[in-house]
Amino acid sequence: MRSDNAEAERDNTSAERSTSTRCFLQAATMLSKREKDLIKEIWERLTPVAAEIGADALLRMFASYPGTKTYFSHLDISPNSSHLLAHGKKIVLAIAEGAQDISQLTVTLAPLQTLHAYQLRIDPRNFKLLSHSMLVSLACYLGDEFTPVAHAAMDKYLSAFAAVLAEKYR
Amino acid sequence: MVAWTDFERATIKDIFSKIDYEVVGPAAISRCLIVYPWTQRYFAGFGNLYNAAAITSNPKVAAHGKVVMQGLEKAVKNMDNIKATFTELSTLHSEKLQVDPDNFMLLGDCLAIVVASQLGKDFSPEVHAAFQKFLAVVVSSLRRQYY
Numbered sequence: 001m002r003s004d005n006a007e008a009e010r011d012n013t014s015a016e017r018s019t020s021t022r023c024f025l026q027a028a029t030m031l032s033k034r035e036k037d038l039i040k041e042i043w044e045r046l047t048p049v050a051a052e053i054g055a056d057a058l059l060r061m062f063a064s065y066p067g068t069k070t071y072f073s074h075l076d077i078s079p080n081s082s083h084l085l086a087h088g089k090k091i092v093l094a095i096a097e098g099a100q101d102i103s104q105l106t107v108t109l110a111p112l113q114t115l116h117a118y119q120l121r122i123d124p125r126n127f128k129l130l131s132h133s134m135l136v137s138l139a140c141y142l143g144d145e146f147t148p149v150a151h152a153a154m155d156k157y158l159s160a161f162a163a164v165l166a167e168k169y170r
Numbered sequence: 171m172v173a174w175t176d177f178e179r180a181t182i183k184d185i186f187s188k189i190d191y192e193v194v195g196p197a198a199i200s201r202c203l204i205v206y207p208w209t210q211r212y213f214a215g216f217g218n219l220y221n222a223a224a225i226t227s228n229p230k231v232a233a234h235g236k237v238v239m240q241g242l243e244k245a246v247k248n249m250d251n252i253k254a255t256f257t258e259l260s261t262l263h264s265e266k267l268q269v270d271p272d273n274f275m276l277l278g279d280c281l282a283i284v285v286a287s288q289l290g291k292d293f294s295p296e297v298h299a300a301f302q303k304f305l306a307v308v309v310s311s312l313r314r315q316y317y
Binding site: 139 | 201204205226287290295298302
């Protein structure tokens, strides 16, 4: 994905941004400053254990929602496999990067938008399943620190993230 | 009829023996009302639901959390016939309470997260999956009497 192409695409599509992205960007900015800081702080803390958290979330998703495994026939997704850890790490680092500046999600995620829309073509309903699995991983890892307020903020952020990711699908 | 593996049966009974209903029930309901605020529409008579602190300390919310856990316990004791166990409750939610059944899984998801924070590492992906299956069966049974 050449960066100059990404830039051209951003210029072309900014004017015709879909209603759903507008709504979800509004939702993302419905996050208060406190919520955004909370989200950023949590993901900064989890970055050193990105592989562990990401792999855990993926394993939960595969166990609870077996249909999601169909997207991973090219990888070894058994527990502790190097593929699983590497892939989990990628996902968590992307989520953490988005959390650095939530108002810029569409810019940050532009390459991933293209990847998911044209190559991976994962049915976006699955994003919710990974989001829920991720929240459970966070609850297991953070325990009581994963307060209702943090949970609400995180759920909103992951919804916004998923919506932006799906924006180029159609 | 739902086919439960030995692992799933044992896991569900184990989870419910380990969790404190007085803590988990109220925590799950208040989380649902906080994370998915539109669910508050069904609790207009509960008084102050103005913010997270108010919801978490609201005694009516806590009481209702315990009621929900008692309902779930019935399902745990009758895992081979959850459908029949919840026929009346399903009718109640549909005809009297008029709850949108899409909301049931919102509470289910909050319950999974509360149990996860209670059990930590013990809530492994396999245990978690068994719990999600249990929740799905409960939700499906509660949806059955809607028409």
